[in-house]
Amino acid sequence: MDSLDGSPYSQRRHWLNVQEQQQQHNEYRFSRPIKIVDYDNERNSWTAPGSPYHIRRPAFDRNRLWIEDDVSSESDVDRKDQHIINDLGPEDGSSNPDQVAAFTNAETERDRMFPITIQSARSLQNLRMRRDPQHQGTRAIKARRVVNKKGERNVQLAHLPQRSIRFARDIATTLVEEKWRYALAVFVLSYIGSWTFFAGLWYILSYAHGDLALDPATGERLHDGVMPCVDGVSDFVGFLLFSMETQISTGYGAKVPTEECPESFGLLTIQLIVGLVIDASILGIVYAKMVRPPQKISETKFSRRAVVCLRDGKLCFVFRICDRRWQHAIETKVSAVLLEPRRTAEGEEIEKHESYLKLENDGRLVLLWPVTVCHVIDSESPLYGVSASDLLERKFEIVITMTGGTMTTGQINQARTSYMPAEICWGHRFRNIVEYDSRKQSYVAVNEQMHDLEQVDTPLCSARQLDQIRRQLSQNQTKNEQPGTNVQTPNQRKIIHDETEA
Numbered sequence: 001m002d003s004l005d006g007s008p009y010s011q012r013r014h015w016l017n018v019q020e021q022q023q024q025h026n027e028y029r030f031s032r033p034i035k036i037v038d039y040d041n042e043r044n045s046w047t048a049p050g051s052p053y054h055i056r057r058p059a060f061d062r063n064r065l066w067i068e069d070d071v072s073s074e075s076d077v078d079r080k081d082q083h084i085i086n087d088l089g090p091e092d093g094s095s096n097p098d099q100v101a102a103f104t105n106a107e108t109e110r111d112r113m114f115p116i117t118i119q120s121a122r123s124l125q126n127l128r129m130r131r132d133p134q135h136q137g138t139r140a141i142k143a144r145r146v147v148n149k150k151g152e153r154n155v156q157l158a159h160l161p162q163r164s165i166r167f168a169r170d171i172a173t174t175l176v177e178e179k180w181r182y183a184l185a186v187f188v189l190s191y192i193g194s195w196t197f198f199a200g201l202w203y204i205l206s207y208a209h210g211d212l213a214l215d216p217a218t219g220e221r222l223h224d225g226v227m228p229c230v231d232g233v234s235d236f237v238g239f240l241l242f243s244m245e246t247q248i249s250t251g252y253g254a255k256v257p258t259e260e261c262p263e264s265f266g267l268l269t270i271q272l273i274v275g276l277v278i279d280a281s282i283l284g285i286v287y288a289k290m291v292r293p294p295q296k297i298s299e300t301k302f303s304r305r306a307v308v309c310l311r312d313g314k315l316c317f318v319f320r321i322c323d324r325r326w327q328h329a330i331e332t333k334v335s336a337v338l339l340e341p342r343r344t345a346e347g348e349e350i351e352k353h354e355s356y357l358k359l360e361n362d363g364r365l366v367l368l369w370p371v372t373v374c375h376v377i378d379s380e381s382p383l384y385g386v387s388a389s390d391l392l393e394r395k396f397e398i399v400i401t402m403t404g405g406t407m408t409t410g411q412i413n414q415a416r417t418s419y420m421p422a423e424i425c426w427g428h429r430f431r432n433i434v435e436y437d438s439r440k441q442s443y444v445a446v447n448e449q450m451h452d453l454e455q456v457d458t459p460l461c462s463a464r465q466l467d468q469i470r471r472q473l474s475q476n477q478t479k480n481e482q483p484g485t486n487v488q489t490p491n492q493r494k495i496i497h498d499e500t501e502a
Contacts, residue, residue, distance in 0.1 A: 144395075145397060145418055145420065146339055146352065146397055146399060146418065147397075147399050147416050147417065147418040148418070149302075149304075149417055149418070150417075151415055151416040151417055153416075172281070172284075172285060175285050175289075176285055176288045176289055176292065180289070183285065183286075183289065187282050190278055190282075191278065194247065194271075194274055194275065194278060195240060195243045195244050195247060196240065196243075198243045198246075198247070198267070198271045198274075199236065199239040199240040199242070199243040200236075200239075201267055202229075202230060202233075202239045202242060202243060202264075202267065203236055203239045205229055205261060205263055205264060205267065206228060206229050206230055206233070206239070209228065209229050209260070209261055211228035211229055211230070212234065212235075214234070226260065227258050227260050228258065228260065229257065229258060229260055229261035229263075229264050230242060230255060230256070230257050230258070230264070231255065231256050231257075231258055232254045232255040232256065233255050238255065241255065242255040243271070246268065246271055246272070246275075247271055247272070247274075247275035248275070291409050291411065292411065301321065301322060301323060301324070301402075301415055301417075302319065302320070302321055302322075302400060302415075302417040303319050303320035303321075303430070303450060303451050304423070304451050305319075305419070305423050305424065305425050305451065305453065306318065306319040306398070306419045306423060306424050306425070307319070307424070307425045307426075307428040307429055307430065307453060308377075308388075308424060308425070308426045308427070308428075308458065309427065309428060309429040309456050309458050310456070310457075310458055310459075311374065311376070314376050314377065314378070314463070315376075315377040315458075315459075315462075315463045315466065316374045316375060316376050316377060317357070317374070317375040317377060317383060317398075317424075318372050318373065318374050318375075318429065318430065319372070319373055319400065319419065320370055320371070320372050320373070320430050320450060320451075321334065321365070321367065321370065321371055321372075321373060321402060322367075322369075322370035322371075322445075322447065322450055323367045323402075323404075324447070326367075326406065326407055329367065329404060329405070329406065329407045330404055330405035330406070330407060330410070331403075331404055331405060332364065332365045332366070332367050332402065332403070332404035333362075333363050333364055333365070333402070333403050333404065334359060334363040334364075334365060334373055334400065334401070334402045334403075335356070335359070335363055335400075335401045335403075336356070336357035336359060336363075336373075336375060336398055336399070336400050336401075337354050337355070337356055337357070337398070337399045337401075338354070338355040338356075338357060338382045338383070338396055338397075338398050339352040339353070339354060339396060339397045339398075339399060340352070340353055340355070340382070340394070340395070340396035340397075341353065341395065352397075355382040357375045357381065357382065357383070357398070358375065358376075358380065358381070359373055359374065359375050360373070360374045360375070360376070367404075369434050369443065369445040370433060370434070370445055370447070370450055372430055373400075377463040378463065379464075379467075381463070383463070384462065384463050384464050385462050385463075385464050386462055386463075387460060387461050387462040387465070388426040388427070388460040388461075389460070390421075390462070391421040391422070391424055391426060392421070394421055395421070396420075396421065397418050397419070397420055398418060398419045399416065399417075399418045400416065400417050400418065400419070401414060401415070401416050402414070402415045402416075425453055426458065426460070427455060427456060427457070427458035427460075428453040428454065428455055428456065429453065429454060429456050430452070430453060430454075431449060431452040431453065431454050433445055433446045433447075433449045433450060433452070
């Protein structure tokens with residue numbers, strides 16, 4: 001059976017399988033394979049935990065995947081050798097071992113010098129960090145932010161005189177701004193402290209009256225008075241229970257003050273007033289903490305990235321805002337401030353110079369759905385001289401602040417975020433996520449697509465250079481329209497065309 005022609009166990013079929021496997025192995029070994037990894041559906045050595053490629057983001061669009069290849073150093077001889085390797089061996093799949101060994105060494109050296117990387121088109125800064133051998137295996141330095149993405153201020157005030165006393169003077173505001181666990185700890189300590197303090201005062205009053213002087217043999221009071229100041233109490237634990245029952249208005253009838261001591265009436269009145277003040281203060285602080293806006297603003301309120309694109313022929317800085325909980329529904333206003341180091345003419349170094357960005361409609365919004373806020377980059381804008389390449393070199397931060405009142409309580413709330421140069425996508429715009437649903441008879445906004453961007457054709461030059469090119473083109477067109485003017489030469493047209501492309 002093993003020798004029959006056509007049997008899977010025949011020698012001919014066995015050697016054909018061996019030759020086919022060897023041919024596949026040679027093609028994989030000598031051709032420079034390019035592997036496209038789908039991080040969403042495939043798990044392999046590229047996406048396994050612990051792999052250096054595991055930290056990369058999913059490649060959500062295969063069409064945007066592109067090949068990096070250092071073709072500047074690769075010669076024509078290398079490309080010729082590549083074609084020779086692919087055509088190795090006769091048609092039956094066999095290959096010469098000497099040729100295989102020679103091309104193996106050549107291909108190993110070439111792979112070491114000219115690596116191929118396939119990745120999603122992100123930003124030039126991340127690309128340079130990945131390709132630079134100095135940054136391999138190192139963690140990138142975090143940007144120096146004034147306001148983080150959650151809206152928290154990254155500023156600490158050090159060496160303040162009498163800082164603890166300042167917080168103690170405004171204890172109500174301090175407790176409202178503190179976390180719940182600290183506020184509850186202060187509430188518990190205030191109750192326990194007041195009960196213990198007044199228990200000590202009741203103990204001193206009874207001791208001065210002689211109510212605690214007892215006969216060791218019989219246990220009777222040695223004082224000549226008719227009755228004690230507090231009946232039914234003989235030790236400090238009893239006075240502590242009596243203080244608690246008095247302050248929280250819970251009387252069990254076993255421990256009662258008497259008219260024997262006139263001082264007890266004044267002490268009882270003071271303790272009741274102090275108890276009411278503590279109850280009212282705690283109630284007000286708890287209510288203020290419950291109705292106040294959350295300290296940590298959700299990241300979905302602001303878009304993760306801002307964009308620079310063309311609108312009506314002008315470069316614009318655009319970001320998106322969405323208020324899902326209607327915390328800024330009344331008198332909503334947005335402001336944008338550019339923070340950038342600046343050196344004055346006198347040599348003074350300003351760490352964070354503030355420059356306000358003028359927004360459309362003076363920053364007033366109607367947050368019925370996710371809206372985009374636009375800043376036109378004109379001659380008065382601090383971004384007038386910023387180009388796409390400057391985003392890799394300039395160090396600035398754009399702080400966005402949104403202020404408005406809630407419809408339920410009317411309290412003024414404020415949300416903040418910031419955008420660094422690495423978080424600004426040049427040549428992109430936000431995708432439209434608001435559509436009208438005829439079946440539901442209402443507008444529908446897809447919140448999951450709030451951060452989605454799409455590429456658009458945008459000049460890479462700054463707004464200043466773009467205006468200069470347009471003015472030059474307008475002047476040349478005006479000269480051509482005037483009678484008696486000279487016609488532009490091909491060289492002049494080529495120069496203008498090159499400037500426009502730049």
